[in-house]
Amino acid sequence: MAKLFFKYGTVFSAKSLNLIATAHNYETQGKKVLLLIPQIDSRSDGHVATRAGLKLPAEIVAKTTNILDIYQVHLQKKQQIDCVLVDECHMLEKEHIDQLRQIVSNYDTPVICYGLRVSYTLELFEASKRLFELADKLEEIKTVCWYCNNKATHNLKLLDGKPVYEGNPIDIGGLEKYVPVCYKCYEHPDVEKVIHNPHKTDN
Numbered sequence: 001m002a003k004l005f006f007k008y009g010t011v012f013s014a015k016s017l018n019l020i021a022t023a024h025n026y027e028t029q030g031k032k033v034l035l036l037i038p039q040i041d042s043r044s045d046g047h048v049a050t051r052a053g054l055k056l057p058a059e060i061v062a063k064t065t066n067i068l069d070i071y072q073v074h075l076q077k078k079q080q081i082d083c084v085l086v087d088e089c090h091m092l093e094k095e096h097i098d099q100l101r102q103i104v105s106n107y108d109t110p111v112i113c114y115g116l117r118v119s120y121t122l123e124l125f126e127a128s129k130r131l132f133e134l135a136d137k138l139e140e141i142k143t144v145c146w147y148c149n150n151k152a153t154h155n156l157k158l159l160d161g162k163p164v165y166e167g168n169p170i171d172i173g174g175l176e177k178y179v180p181v182c183y184k185c186y187e188h189p190d191v192e193k194v195i196h197n198p199h200k201t202d203n
């Protein structure tokens with residue numbers, strides 16, 4: 001029986017790299033994967049990209065997209081789908097998660113969602129909340145805190161090197177930077193300890 005997976009982590013936990021490795025494993029066995037990525041802004045170019053420079057084409061999910069429609073187009077073209085992989089799933093709408101659940105239940109196709117659990121404002125993303133409610137299997141993708149060696153559990157927003165704790169949970173494309181942190185460092189980040197800007201070599 002296929003399952004709905006939510007593999008969650010902080011920023012810099014190599015979620016996209018994990019997704020690309022999974023896609024590679026399916027493809028080397030001659031199996032077909034459907035890659036999905038939310039339309040975050042006008043710059044969304046339909047790729048899953050990693051910080052390590054790997055890139056794979058993905059189908060864009062806009063706010064009003066019904067993911068079942070995307071899936072059915074492939075079925076109508078007689079293209080078997082062995083697995084659905086979703087990048088940045090926290091940016092989806094709650095309804096999209098219900099649609100992914102239906103793909104698992106109606107077509108017995110596994111769906112693996114990769115994304116963040118909570119925002120820098122310490123709120124569950126709507127889509128992540130829905131995944132916690134509907135997923136068959138939850139898995140944490142781990143990384144270490146930027147400032148110490150504890151496990152990172154949260155995302156700290158930095159603007160001009162200063163922590164920011166309030167605002168729109170989803171903000172993209174600005175000058176803000178995010179780093180993975182443990183809760184202690186979320187509250188009291190030793191910002192002087194940052195030895196380099198992680199985003200200088202980003203993308």
Ligand SMILES: [Zn+2]
Pocket residue numbers: 145146147148149150181182183184185186
């Ligand atoms: Zn820490």
